[in-house]
Amino acid sequence: MSRPQPDATLVTPPVLRGWQLPEPTGGKESRGSILVIGGSTETLGAVTLAAEAALRSGAGKLQVVVPSKVAPHISIALPEALVRGVPSTEEGAIRGDAAELVLDLARSASAVLIGPGMADEPQTRQFVEQLLPELGCPVVLDALGLAAVTADPSCLHRLEGRVVLTPNPTELAIALHTDADELDEDPAGAARRLAELAHAVVGLGGATSWVADPDGRLWQDQSGGAGLGVSGSGDVRAGVVAGLLARGAEPAQAAVWASYLHGRAGERLAASVGRLGFLARELPPQIPHIIAEISL
Numbered sequence: 001m002s003r004p005q006p007d008a009t010l011v012t013p014p015v016l017r018g019w020q021l022p023e024p025t026g027g028k029e030s031r032g033s034i035l036v037i038g039g040s041t042e043t044l045g046a047v048t049l050a051a052e053a054a055l056r057s058g059a060g061k062l063q064v065v066v067p068s069k070v071a072p073h074i075s076i077a078l079p080e081a082l083v084r085g086v087p088s089t090e091e092g093a094i095r096g097d098a099a100e101l102v103l104d105l106a107r108s109a110s111a112v113l114i115g116p117g118m119a120d121e122p123q124t125r126q127f128v129e130q131l132l133p134e135l136g137c138p139v140v141l142d143a144l145g146l147a148a149v150t151a152d153p154s155c156l157h158r159l160e161g162r163v164v165l166t167p168n169p170t171e172l173a174i175a176l177h178t179d180a181d182e183l184d185e186d187p188a189g190a191a192r193r194l195a196e197l198a199h200a201v202v203g204l205g206g207a208t209s210w211v212a213d214p215d216g217r218l219w220q221d222q223s224g225g226a227g228l229g230v231s232g233s234g235d236v237r238a239g240v241v242a243g244l245l246a247r248g249a250e251p252a253q254a255a256v257w258a259s260y261l262h263g264r265a266g267e268r269l270a271a272s273v274g275r276l277g278f279l280a281r282e283l284p285p286q287i288p289h290i291i292a293e294i295s296l
Contacts (some may be wrong), residue, residue, distance in 0.1 A: 005188045008210075011221040011260045018295050021058070021257060022248035031060025032110035032246030036239070037102065037127075039066040039074070039144070041092025041116040046117025046143070047234040047279055048077045053239030054113065055080060056287040057261070058244035063109065064100050067094055093119040096126025103134055111138045113242035115145020116235040125151060138162040138245040138254075142238035143171065150175045153197040161214060163200035164251050166238045172204055188218060203241060203255035205234055209263065211255045221257050223263025227270045232280030237262040240287060264290045 009015060034054045039047040039063035044066070051064055068072050068085025068090070073081045084105065106112055112135060118124045125147035132139070132148065132155060139159060141149060146167055148155050153175075156163050165175075172190055173180045176197075183190045191204040191212040204210045205228075209221040240261055244254035265286035269278040 005218060005220060008188065008218040008220040010150055011211075011219050011223070011256055013294050016257060016260060019253055019256070020295065021244060021253070021291070031058060032248065033061040033063065033108065034059040034242055034246040035063045035065065035102075035105050035109040035112045036116065036242065037065040037112065037114045037118075037124070037170050038143075039070065040094070040119035041070055041088070043068060043117035043119065044073060044077075045232055046071055047074060049232045049235040049284070050113060050116040050142075050239030050242070051078055051081060053236045053284045053287065054243030054246065056284040057240045057243030057258075058245070058288075058291070059110075059243040063105050065094075065105065067092055073105075088118055089123060091120065093123050094127060096123040096130065097128045099130035101133075102131070106131060106135055109137055109246075110248075111165075111242050111245035112236060113140040113142065115140075115142035116238060118144040118256065121147050129155065132156070133158070135159065138164070138251060140164045140166060140242045140245065142234070146175055148201075149181055149194075149198055150177075151287070153194070156198045156200050159199075161199055161201070162251060163198070163199065164245070164255050165194065165200050165202045166205070166234065166241055167194075167202070168205050168234055172202075188212070188220070192218065201251040201255045202261055203237070205237060205259075205262075209259045211252065211259055212264045213252045217252065219252075219259070221256070221259040221263060223260055224266045225263075225270050225275060227276050227278055228266040229261065230278075230280055233262075233266075233283065236265075236280055236283045261287050261290050
């Protein structure tokens with residue numbers, strides 16, 4: 001059982017209404033540009049889920065980087081996106097030395113999401129380590145994108161808190177070099193520990209979601225349900241965080257809102273199709289409706 005966290009703020013619609021998201025005006029440029037980097041020949045779905053979720057959250061311009069051999073498929077799946085293919089390993093993962101080929105997109109982006117569907121830990125770590133020093137915008141690291149943080153949490157310090165990490169419990173345990181059983185006893189404390197080490201906001205998914213800010217603030221979100229424990233669900237959550245960052249939300253705000261939006265989307269689907277059985281691809285279309293409901 002998780003330890004009680006008396007200093008945690010429970011995430012509710014009134015809390016979110018008091019922390020309104022930036023309201024974009026004008027064309028797609030004013031709504032921010034999101035760059036999603038990820039995928040492999042076996043995990044294209046993760047990129048499409050994260051990218052759609054980013055747009056559904058309010059980002060205006062979508063750019064996607066995937067292995068070149070699958071770029072045409074992503075272009076068809078995401079007609080809204082600029083899609084750039086980069087060199088991959090023989091196994092189909094993005095090569096570590098491909099980072100230099102996306103610098104122009106990364107430098108002009110309002111937010112960058114790295115990790116959904118990426119494969120090959122050493123190559124992904126090299127890619128992230130080469131790209132991070134070139135970034136000035138907010139960054140989201142998800143899934144294998146956390147490999148560089150696992151190796152050296154201080155790699156994010158130069159970004160001065162403009163980072164959100166979106167691990168699941170297993171990924172958080174790996175990042176902290178600890179046993180999953182130990183994390184189960186105090187997930188909130190573990191999220192806080194990584195936030196302090198990395199100088200980044202940590203949005204931890206699970207039956208109860210936790211968002212930890214490096215300044216010590218903590219939020220607890222009990223929305224969601226068992227239906228969210230499905231392939232691709234975490235990719236949607238990471239995409240929502242990135243989309244909110246692109247439209248101007250601060251890192252902690254993006255992580256807290258994304259946690260609730262993701263959980264509430266799961267609840268809406270559970271009410272319509274059943275507690276289990278809905279798909280991650282059905283979550284993104286719910287996001288704008290929930291944002292509108294909260295903002296009323």
